Amino acid sequence: MHSPSASPESQRPFLTWQRILDWAQEHYRVRSFSKDERIPARPGLLYLVQRGAVRLVGTAQVSATSQLSSRRINRTPEEAFLGFVGAGQPFEIVAQSPFTLQAYAHVEPTLVVWMYWHDLDNWPHFRREVLDAFRYQHQRKLLWLSALGQRRTIDRLLGFLTLLVEEYGQPATSEEDPEILRGYSLPFTLTHAQIGSAIGSTRVTVTRLMGKLRQRGLLIAQEDNLICLPADSINRAS
Amino acid sequence: MHSPSASPESQRPFLTWQRILDWAQEHYRVRSFSKDERIPARPGLLYLVQRGAVRLVGTAQVSATSQLSSRRINRTPEEAFLGFVGAGQPFEIVAQSPFTLQAYAHVEPTLVVWMYWHDLDNWPHFRREVLDAFRYQHQRKLLWLSALGQRRTIDRLLGFLTLLVEEYGQPATSEEDPEILRGYSLPFTLTHAQIGSAIGSTRVTVTRLMGKLRQRGLLIAQEDNLICLPADSINRAS
Numbered sequence: 001m002h003s004p005s006a007s008p009e010s011q012r013p014f015l016t017w018q019r020i021l022d023w024a025q026e027h028y029r030v031r032s033f034s035k036d037e038r039i040p041a042r043p044g045l046l047y048l049v050q051r052g053a054v055r056l057v058g059t060a061q062v063s064a065t066s067q068l069s070s071r072r073i074n075r076t077p078e079e080a081f082l083g084f085v086g087a088g089q090p091f092e093i094v095a096q097s098p099f100t101l102q103a104y105a106h107v108e109p110t111l112v113v114w115m116y117w118h119d120l121d122n123w124p125h126f127r128r129e130v131l132d133a134f135r136y137q138h139q140r141k142l143l144w145l146s147a148l149g150q151r152r153t154i155d156r157l158l159g160f161l162t163l164l165v166e167e168y169g170q171p172a173t174s175e176e177d178p179e180i181l182r183g184y185s186l187p188f189t190l191t192h193a194q195i196g197s198a199i200g201s202t203r204v205t206v207t208r209l210m211g212k213l214r215q216r217g218l219l220i221a222q223e224d225n226l227i228c229l230p231a232d233s234i235n236r237a238s
Numbered sequence: 239m240h241s242p243s244a245s246p247e248s249q250r251p252f253l254t255w256q257r258i259l260d261w262a263q264e265h266y267r268v269r270s271f272s273k274d275e276r277i278p279a280r281p282g283l284l285y286l287v288q289r290g291a292v293r294l295v296g297t298a299q300v301s302a303t304s305q306l307s308s309r310r311i312n313r314t315p316e317e318a319f320l321g322f323v324g325a326g327q328p329f330e331i332v333a334q335s336p337f338t339l340q341a342y343a344h345v346e347p348t349l350v351v352w353m354y355w356h357d358l359d360n361w362p363h364f365r366r367e368v369l370d371a372f373r374y375q376h377q378r379k380l381l382w383l384s385a386l387g388q389r390r391t392i393d394r395l396l397g398f399l400t401l402l403v404e405e406y407g408q409p410a411t412s413e414e415d416p417e418i419l420r421g422y423s424l425p426f427t428l429t430h431a432q433i434g435s436a437i438g439s440t441r442v443t444v445t446r447l448m449g450k451l452r453q454r455g456l457l458i459a460q461e462d463n464l465i466c467l468p469a470d471s472i473n474r475a476s
Binding site for chain 2: 059060078079081082092093098136139140143146150151157163166197199201202213218
């Protein structure tokens with residue numbers, strides 16, 4: 001868990017993490033989800049990812065075009081990928097208008113602990129860490145909005161991928177020489193449709209632009225299809 | 239200040255707000271800014287908007303195209319509008335990679351109080367309110383990302399405007415009959431270029447699409463040029 005004001009010792013576990021997990025186990029407050037299963041998150045509750053990763057998604061409730069009755073029938077609501085919540089990180093879903101937020105398990109298994117905010121009354125230090133984690137997530141989302149404000153889709157795409165890899169990337173070494181760091185790669189798969197839904201584009205365009213980024217050496221092709229960026233393009237905190 | 243888990247009594251002032259302001263005055267921790275003046279915000283410090291409004295802006299440090307040397311000369315970095323921080327709300331600027339975040343006074347005068355996080359040690363309840371305000375801002379940014387994930391620029395535009403008016407809008411009454419609520423309008427001006435910078439589009443496109451939204455009755459034309467949406471399209475918490 002991160003603290004925005006503290007030193008960049010990222011992925012630091014909660015100090016009282018083990019105690020929380022024991023408590024959750026004891027009170028049946030932990031549940032396992034399979035890949036792409038929806039996590040029924042309710043406002044007023046706090047969720048912690050114990051293991052795996054959660055994918056946040058937003059769905060539009062209104063659109064300028066759906067209000068024209070002739071087109072209404074053909075429209076399915078667009079789902080936007082809003083980011084990951086990794087192990088050790090908290091999430092909550094409160095705001096719902098004019099978009100609906102939802103959480104899905106992104107990998108299998110994903111273990112999620114849930115609690116009421118007042119459950120944290122006994123752990124003031126832990127509550128502080130949770131709130132600091134939300135501060136950190138908020139700052140990351142401001143960067144993400146900066147990426148999406150760019151006019152060219154390829155710039156939005158590169159900014160988006162850079163932010164994701166900066167936060168979640170793991171060292172990827174050369175296949176010939178494991179001593180050589182090729183770059184950092186995302187540990188989760190992400191489809192081109194999901195990437196498109198995050199940057200206001202389509203699957204087809206994302207596929208085409210990712211090809212361009214590879215040609216320019218801004219993206220590294222990997223056999224496992226995981227997204228990998230060159231080491232020198234990533235500002236690693238740790 | 240909002241609390242995401244609390245009841246929707248929005249714009250609730252800090253409970254200890256007056257004490258903080260007195261303290262800030264006494265310790266020379268308050269400064270006035272004129273319109274569009276940059277607020278020199280540093281990581282590790284906490285800022286509170288006492289009066290006026292702050293505009294957050296992000297600037298890209300990298301782009302897919304600027305790395306082609308032939309084009310590098312002609313590029314000025316794109317600034318993206320990331321939202322307002324209204325009176326009574328806190329802000330901070332921590333994360334900086336691969337985008338730079340900056341704060342500007344959006345109206346004149348804007349008064350900003352600053353403090354170190356440890357200054358809040360004496361006001362634990364107030365610190366809790368500040369952290370809850372960041373939770374709330376984080377949730378709003380997730381909705382904002384949902385808006386920007388939509389493929390059609392007009393949908394991104396309408397989603398973006400709806401979110402802003404939902405949060406900051408003030409009742410706008412009919413000119414003929416002040417008893418009739420026409421809609422809710424944004425109390426700040428926002429240029430079409432600024433709107434374009436938020437939704438990944440251009441000034442020209444925004445102007446054209448705002449005309450379309452007006453034709454469809456999704457946007458109300460006002461003499462003062464402030465952005466106004468019909469009352470029935472806004473989900474007001476209060």
